[in-house]
Amino acid sequence: MNKILFRPEGQIAKVPDGTLLSEAITRAGILFNLPCGGQGRCGRCKVIVELGDFKRRETSRLSSIELEQGYALACQTTIHSDLQVFIPPQEAIVRKLPSEKAAAEIPTLSIVCDWQSNPTIRKFFLTIEPPSLSDNTTDFERLKRELARQHGIKDLAANLPMLRKLAGTLRESETKGQGWQVTAVLEMGTWVEEDALPRLVDLRPGDTTERRLAVAVDIGTTSNVVYLVDQASGQFVDSAAAYNAQISCGEDVISRILYARKEGGLQHLQRLVVQTINKLLQELAERNQIDLSEIYHMTVAGNTTMMHLFLALDPSFIRLEPYIPTVNHPLPVRASELGLHICPEATVDCLPGTGAYVGGDITAGVLSSEMFQAQELTLFIDVGTNGEIVLGNADWLIACACSAGPAFEGAGVRSGMRATVGAIEEAWINADTYESTCRVIGDVAPRGICGSGMISLLAEMFITGVVDKSGHLNRSLDTPRVRVGDHGPEYVVVWAKETQTRKEDIVLTEVDISNLIRAKGAIYAGFSVLTKSVGIDLADVEQVLIGGAFGQYIDIEKAIQIGLMPDMPWERFKYLGNTSVLGAFTALLCPDMRREAVEIAKKMTYLELSADNRFMEEFTSALFLPHTDTMSFPSVMRLLDKKATP
Amino acid sequence: MNKILFRPEGQIAKVPDGTLLSEAITRAGILFNLPCGGQGRCGRCKVIVELGDFKRRETSRLSSIELEQGYALACQTTIHSDLQVFIPPQEAIVRKLPSEKAAAEIPTLSIVCDWQSNPTIRKFFLTIEPPSLSDNTTDFERLKRELARQHGIKDLAANLPMLRKLAGTLRESETKGQGWQVTAVLEMGTWVEEDALPRLVDLRPGDTTERRLAVAVDIGTTSNVVYLVDQASGQFVDSAAAYNAQISCGEDVISRILYARKEGGLQHLQRLVVQTINKLLQELAERNQIDLSEIYHMTVAGNTTMMHLFLALDPSFIRLEPYIPTVNHPLPVRASELGLHICPEATVDCLPGTGAYVGGDITAGVLSSEMFQAQELTLFIDVGTNGEIVLGNADWLIACACSAGPAFEGAGVRSGMRATVGAIEEAWINADTYESTCRVIGDVAPRGICGSGMISLLAEMFITGVVDKSGHLNRSLDTPRVRVGDHGPEYVVVWAKETQTRKEDIVLTEVDISNLIRAKGAIYAGFSVLTKSVGIDLADVEQVLIGGAFGQYIDIEKAIQIGLMPDMPWERFKYLGNTSVLGAFTALLCPDMRREAVEIAKKMTYLELSADNRFMEEFTSALFLPHTDTMSFPSVMRLLDKKATP
Secondary structure (H helix, E strand, O other): EEEEHHHHHOEEEEEOOEEEEEHHHHHOOOOOOOOOOOOOOOOOOOOEEEEEOEEEEEOOOHHHHHHHOEEEHHHHHEOOOEEEEEOOOOOOOOOOHHHHHHHHOOOOOOOOOOOOOOEEEEEEEEEEEEOOOOEOOOOOOHHHHHHHHHHOOOEEOOHHHHHHHHHHHHHHHOHHHEEEEEEEEOOOOOOOOOOOOEEEEEEEEEEOOOOOEEEEEEEEEOOOOOOEEEEEOEEEEEEEEEEEEHHHHOOOOOHHHHOOOOOOOOHHHHHHHHHHHHHHHHHHHHHHOOHHHHHHEEEEEOOHHHHHHHHHOOOHHOOOOOOOOOOOOOEEHHHHHHHOOOOOOOEEEEEOEOOOOOOOHHHHHHHHHHHHOOOEEEEEEEEEEEEEEEEEEOOOOEEEEOOOHHHHHOOOOOOOOOOOEEEEEEEOOOOOOEEEEEEOOOOOOOEEEOOOHHHHHHHHHHHHEEEEOOOOOOOOOOOOEEEOOOOEEEEEEEEEHHHOOOOOEEEEEEEHHHHHHHHHHHHHHHHHHHHHHOOOHHHOOOEEEEEEHHHHHHHHHHHOOOOOOOOOOHEEEEEEEEEHHHHHHHHHHOOHHHHHHHHHHHHEEEHHHHHHHHHHHHHHHOOOOOOHHOHHHHHHHHHHHHOOOO | EEEEEEOOOOOEEEEOOOOOHHHHHHOOOOOOOOOOOOOOOOOOEEEEEEEEEEEEEOOOOOHHHHOOOOOOHHHHHEEEEEEEEOOOOOOOOOOOOEHHHHHHHHOOOOOOOOOOOOOEEEEEEEEEEEOOEOOOHHHHHHHHHHHHHHHHOOOEEEEEHHHHHHHHHHHEEEEEEOOOEEEEEOOOOOOOOOOOOOOOEEEOOOOOOOOOEEEEEEOOOOEEEEEEEEEEOOEEEEEOOOOOOOHHHOOOOHHHHHOOOOOOHHHHHHHHHHHHHHHHHHHHHHHHHOOOOHHEEEEEEHEEEHHHHHHOOOOOOHHOOOOOEEEEEEEEOOOHHHOOOOOOOOOEEOOOOOEEEEEEHHHHHHHHHOOHOOOOOOOEEEEEEEEEEEEOOOOOEEEEEEOOOOHHHOOOOOOEOOOOOOOOEEEEEEEOOOOOOEEEOOOOOEEEOOOOHHHHHHHHHHOOOOOOOOOOOOOOOOOOOOOOOOEEEEEEEEEEHHHOOOOOEEEEHHHHHHHHHHHHHHHHHHHHHHHHHOOOHHHOOOEEEEEEEOOOHOOOOHHHOOOOOOOOOHEEEEEEHHHHHHHHHHHHHOOOHHHHHHHHHHHHEOOOOOHHHHHHHHHOOOOHHHHHOOHHHHHHHHHHHHHHHH
């Protein structure tokens, strides 16, 4: 018998050689979760063996550093001597809310670029001799004269609102005995006309050249994110995020487009998203004690429909074949034209998109992910209501969008919900008992299941045999959790009494499963068509970059198990977080990168899948777990084989 | 005795040789006016001697053609045989209202210029292949592509309002089996940036290239005038005029500036003038059956204060020393920014001015009068509340403004009124009886005296000895019209019973006279300082161009008699009418002339009289009738001498 001492609390267990460490923990009376039921899949039963002999089964859940440090998965480790084992507190299963999450990140401009050269917005401090009878040049000409004399700015344009406050501001700026002292804020041409006349964006008394505030904005269908940036220092200052208030008019882009067709609908949607952004701006202003009217530049990324709604452009024809946006690359507009509460004359610049369903958010993703500079064959994916996929490298880019439907956004699924407090975002099913363990956002009693939770749950159900490869529930299993409910066969994820409302069981029905399989099938079909269209095998892809707010919560292993992601070594996958706002941030800081965005959008070939017969074929093939072509999912097949022959 | 037959009615008179024809007319019992009392000054007693011998005294009232045709002034013609005389109906003494007057004129582009080359606004008819799945370019890129293919337009900018209607208009333009047929209206750069990207101003279904409507506007302190123009044919179409609704907030620029300082005052003034222009536009639209939204270009001329109020720029510092406008050359703005009811994206372009009191209306005057091309030494004058004066030729220009005060506008004068129905605009005083005869606008009973009436009246009073050279009334005259009233000594122009209201006598008091003398003195002092400042004698001026709406009603002879205008041969004076709107019209039709306006404003040196000691000296010298320097008024002195020694 071996004596096992558990630290830090000092419990002891005595077990024979070869016993699983997880078994010993249970014998010692320690409360310890094995979310996946001891199959070594979830990696959540990590302990540190401090002294003694033990054997670990091979696992991808531990890094080489962890292995060196003595980490072991309790359910995959056998005991071969007396041991001293440290049980760390099991990871607090709390996912941060979008706003907390965004606030916690400190993004930096990672791309190598000369962001300080030729900035779009420049500030010039001027001391101006006030007029006299012998020098009675007008206010505007006087300002121009001094900009020319002191800073070599040859000419200047100014819109009416600036001219209207010119006389007052100049005289307000009079500093005792020193004349008029002002800071002129100039826009030095945009990508539309690089050599346009410098435009007076603001004029302030005193010297405000120290900082140059600007904002990068991601307008997602679900969430909006604002980054506050100082263009003078090139530093990220703060960020804020919130749900897009347009959600009240529809969850996905199609329902928003339909809403926009109503009388006044488009204007209402425009106001809602601007309200959301204004609220976030206000939050940033208060937290950082800044004056919003000192924000002189806004770069925006979003999908094509979101950009149309933001600018109140008619989105009708995005929805109807042949799917034509008004514009892919909106020209810069003034903040006052949209009702944004920053400097009224600030330029609001939307990043260019490629087509009706591959928008500026994807351009931003290709930019911030550095895919446009990649030598490796790269697959970029942004999963949401639509899965937008880009394949290529520094030399070429091809993109498509596959309508995954709203299943991953929690809509069209019986117990589905958005990824907010109370959503199950990860789940494990015990392979023996078919009991479930869930991780819930906000660490509260669950209310429903969000996208990542559904991927996780479906994978667990498939691996443990709760569903078969067609997505049908195995009703012969000895568990009350598989049953036929009012909506047909279903799996009970959480019993009503353990939910937040205590009213209804949280379930995943066969219909839900079918929707999820269609969603993942559409995305995988997108991968297949895209690679085949350029004569490449999906396996040749050297890296898979996962963008989008949702992407960062996808468990790759589970995503591969259900056939959502291609089966390739995990190290080829990289999570990039919200690549859309990161791209806007990059383009905001660096004019060269802003220009690069134009090149990316131009270079990107848009493959319209609805016009492509191959897509329907590939889609049909993908409507299985993980896929009809099992050869393409070797790791999943190995796992299933192992389970079949324990 | 000679027998005189008067046609067409056949009356007969018998008179001895040498009798004045006017005397014979009276004897024949014919009702015939001699407004100036038979002094040959007014020229209003024209008749035609068809047969017989007669002698005419020399007069400048008859042209050589009239002399050939037998015209004679009845009061200046003696009878030397039987005569047959035709009495034409005496000219209906009705001055047209500004609106009727403007409508009656048909201005043309008189300046030689290549107005058809490189117009600012161009129209392009396009047939566009609608999109398909295999050609899913966006609406905007598709439009750009066809503009490039069909018309060589390389790139295009478009503001939000245009992008917002793009999708709808293109699809609305679908013509059975012929695709999308539209007319794109483009602005091809303005004077600010000649090589700016072409900007989409409008897009209309079908072919509307036949005409290109535009408007030229004069914003006078008192009256506003709009010319409707077809830029495609270069033709004037129609015009309309009305009083500036801002009058309700003050008669002159200073009172308007003060009003603008009130809370919301500036915005109110801006709305009022825009309302006036919109009303005129509406009138033109109805009369000519046009759609105002097809007007794509507006050129505006006005004084510096009017331009500030029109654009809602702060005018405060125009009033205060050192008299600084915000801008002399406002950048073009969009019609929608001002609330003008033409195409919202139309450019509204204000002509450049030179200083606080020499505005775009004067530049327009120098342009339309062709003074900027003149070889002769030219004096241009626009008389109103301010007298703006320009001296120069094709090589140089110097300008000043002299605050004449509102006397000539009818304000600050007891019986003064604006030049509208009921205003006495011309008057004659009988040298023997001191009785007056008046010409009234609208041919109604008089209500008061307008500017031209006051000049006329003051000259008559001076020439007939009712006032002396200091402006004092001769109270020893044997007439009840000269009396001491409640407001001091005065001359009764019209007795109460003959006025419209029948309540009060229409009078000219010594205080009024003093105000008028100050007004004319200021203007004449302007002439003097301007000529002296460049070392020229006023007599060397080869032509005097009189612009401004008021200018065309000034009687040169009378104006010289009171010393308002320099004493030089009448043929050197030219009335040009409303040179401000004519200048706007010229600049609207011809881009070269628009550029010329910039050159004129740049070239013009502004002499600030309030900073010039010489002005006070000259002003003091000019406070006499006609002037202390009587040598400068030889013709007036001759007339006075003749009168003194009959």
